[in-house]
Amino acid sequence: MLTPRRAAVALAFVLLAGLLLVGTVPTPAAAASRPTVVVAFWTEDPSANLVFDPAASGEPHDRLLRTLDAQRGVAGGLMSSVESTYTRQQALLDISQGSRQSGSLYSGNTPALHAVRDGAGATIDGWDTARLRARDVSVTLRPGTLAGAVPGGAGYVGVTGSDEVAIAAADEHGRVAAFSTGPAATIDARVAGMLDARRLVVVELPGGDAGRAALLGLLAGRGPDELVVVAHLPPTPPEQGFGRAPTRFYRLPAFAVAGAESKASAKHGAAGDDRTVRSGSTRRPGLVSAIDILPTVLDHLHVTVPDAVRGETVRVASGVSAHRLEALRLRWNDVRAGRQSSSLTGVLGISVLVMLLLGTVRGMRAALRPGLRISALAVMWWPTMVLLVAALEPSEKGAETALIATASVALSALTDVRLRWPRGPVVPAAVGLVAYTLDLATGGNLLTRSALGPSLISGSRFYGISNELEPLLPILVLLGLAALVGWRDRSRRLCLVYVVSGIALGLVVGWGRLGADVGGVLTVGGGFTVATLVMLPMGITRRALVVAALVPFLAIAALIAIDLGLSGGSHLSRNLTRSQGFTDLWELVSRRYQLAFGVLVQGRTIPTFVGAALGIAFALRNRARLYAPLRGRAWPAALLGGLACGVVGAVSNDSGPVLLTNAVIALAAVTAYVQGCPDLEPDTGAPVGHPA
Structure with a gap:
């Protein structure tokens, strides 16, 4: 019998069931909040996108970058488009796979790719060739990863007569799920x-x-x-052409994101404020990599990012305006336009002028030794001056060369006056180490704008120690130690000083939050291991050689542990955590030697490398005369350790010949400083009172 109480209970259950059913039906608002992504590629030629201000002589205005910067809720910046000579098809393939390699590793040119309509979608003709070409370079290169990871694939919307950008919408099989072309006026609606x-x-x-x-x-x-x-991907430029825009506008075009995250940042200021982008790939506010688009898209769509992807999610930051980004793009390009070699040449040139001036005033014999010391110390000051002058960002190559060279020679002369031989290297070594460590600890902003920093314009490295700088820092530290130790006898305490110094410098060079240079850890480890062996009080024993042979492995293992434990995020730890097996790891090693060989056979590298090798042979053959003033073991430890830095760096880095050449230049400066001993006989080169 249905009593009033039972009827009330039954009615309550019916109402509860109804509420549950209503709660499970998606409302229009809920359906509308489904995460979606639009990746828009601006395809205008840079020469049409640039606006030259007749009242200013600096960098032209980037019309797209300024337009994006003026929009509310939009975070703008620059994008490293390729790691090679720019072609739009290769940039699109890199974006579709979320990973890239140097163009020198690819065989042949990028295959011709174009979309062929297939029902509601399209197929990219030539896709299999592009996929196999990428596979030959690396197992991590998988074109089509982006669209293949998105449920239902990707759609493409373009204008009639142009469909190259559809490459980025293709899955692993070259299939574009939805394809639409038409007039530009209907793009938004489509x-x-x-x-x-x-x-x-x-x-x-x-x-x-x-x-x-x-x-x-x-x-x-x-x-x-x-x-x-939004990313600017201009057409592939002709190899040569009148009126062609400079390369930097192809390699570092405009980029922006607008969406949930950038909206959150918009509350901090109105349109036009200096919101910008950054990612773990570059660690530079205002700069991301093209391969960062893939993880950014998948992260927004709540899709797991495949392990083969090497890009990082783009985040929104603050502090860089469009005007500043234009200046940085110009600076990042200019510092790689021969300013490294020209500044060093300027140092040597002014040093020679000083020597000639001294010779004119005091005579050749009286000027030779001071001239050698000043020249050598100027080279030791050079890396620090390169870093500090970067803060001024000279626009002209000649002005930067003059500033670096003049400051280096002036400081070297002052150092030589204040510190008697052989104490001089203490000051440039200490100042250089402190300056670079502080800059790395604060983000490396000066280093990336200096002629000895990583080449951001090339797209291969965006932070940390560059290969050119890698052998110079340990040689500077070894020189500073030699100048401090002087002629003291070998002891266990001195050996411990070398060991601790090597560990500290290895941490500065290799840790992901500082130098982030894994090859640099091997370079530092090799140099300081040899120097420590030379300083052993009981000589080199079999046990010492065994320990020395284990140093590279122990150094890399310690670096990985520190980097993973403290979230350093170096290139090595990121590659290891995403590694897909032995083949992937083997590629990391073999690729270095492929790139190193490519560096060796290009330009003037071979004669420079041969000259460096002959310089080493000459120094070894004439060591008794060249290094006659030296007493004790600290200076031989610096020389042999410095040579080890060059050799180990050459065999463990993808720019091997460059490291050996720079090490030999530094050691030539050391040799000149030794020959600048004021007690040497002018004619024989031997210390006064000693046979030649």
Whole structure:
């Protein structure tokens, strides 16, 4: 019998069931909040995108970068497009796979790729050739990873007559799930319609007013959980052509993101404030890599990023305006336009002028030894002056060369006056080590803008110690130790000083939060191991040789442990944590030697390398005369340790010949300083009172 109480209970259950059913039905607002991504590629030629200000003589305005910077909720920046000579197809392939390698590792040119309509979608003709070409370079290169990871694939929206950007929307099989071309005026509407069925849409934007209107429409019309990524990918430039824009506008074009994360940053200021982008790939505010697009898209779509991907998610930061980004792009390009060699040549040139002046005033014999010391100390001051002058960012190559060279020679003369031979190297070594350590600890902002920093314009490295600098720091420290130790006898305490110094410098050079240079750990380890062996009080024993042979392995193991434990994020630890087996690890090793061989056979490297080798042979053959003033073991330890830095660096880095050459230049300066001993006989080169 249905009593009033039972009827009330039954009614309550019915109401509860109804509420549960209503709660499970998606509301229009919930459906609309489905995460989606639009990746829009601006395809205008850089020469049409640049605006020259007749009232200013500096960098031209980047029209796209300035437009993006003026939009509310948009974080703008620059993007490293390739790690080789720029071609748009290779940049698109890199974006689709979230990983890239140096163009020198590829065989042949990028295959011709174009979309062939296939029903509602399209197929990229030539895809299999591109996929096999990438596979021959690395197992981590898998074109189509981006679209293949998104459920349902990716759609493409473009303009009639151009479909190259569809490469970024293709999956591993070269299939584009949805394909639409038409007039530029309908891009916004077609994108909105395609987002109803696709979570990822790749858009090809033409240049000019029509493309700009479509871009602004995409930014203004984005949904509540829609991420818009904008990247400038200009057409592949001709090898030579009148009026062609400089290379930097192809390798570092404009980039921006607008969406959930950038909206959160918009509350801190109105449109036009200096919001910018950054990622773990570059660690530079205002700069990301093209391969960062893939993890950024998948992260927004809540899709797991495949292990083969090497890019990092783009985040929103603050502090860099569009005007500053234009200046940085110019600076990053200029410092790699021969300023490293020209500044060193300037140091040597002014040193010779000083020697000639001294010879004119005091006579050749009286000027020779001081001239050698000043020249040598100027070379020792050179790395520090390269770093410090970078703070001024001289626009002209000649001005930067003059500043570095003049400051180096002036400081060397002052050092020689204040510190008697052989104490001089203490000051440039100490100042250089402190300056570089402090800069690395604060983000390496000066180093990346200096002629001895990593080459951001090339796209291979964005932070940490460069290969050119790698052998110079340990040689400087070894010189400083030799100057401090002087003629003291060998002892266990001195050996401990060398061991501790090597460990400390290895941490500065190798830890991901500082130098982030794994090869540098081997270079430092090799140099200080040899120096410590020379300083052993009982001589070199079999046990010491066994320990020395284990140093490289122990150093790398310790670096990995420290980097992983303290989240350093160096290139090595990131590659190891994403490694997919022995083949992947073997590639890390073999690729270094492929790149090193490529460096050896290009340009003037072979004669320079041969000259460095002959310099080493000459010094060994004439060591009794060249290093006659030296007493004790600290200076031989510095010389042999420095040579070990060059040799170990040459066999463990992808720019091997460069490291050996720079090490030999530094050791030549050491030799000149030794020959600058004031007690040497002018004619024989032997210490006064000693046979030649």
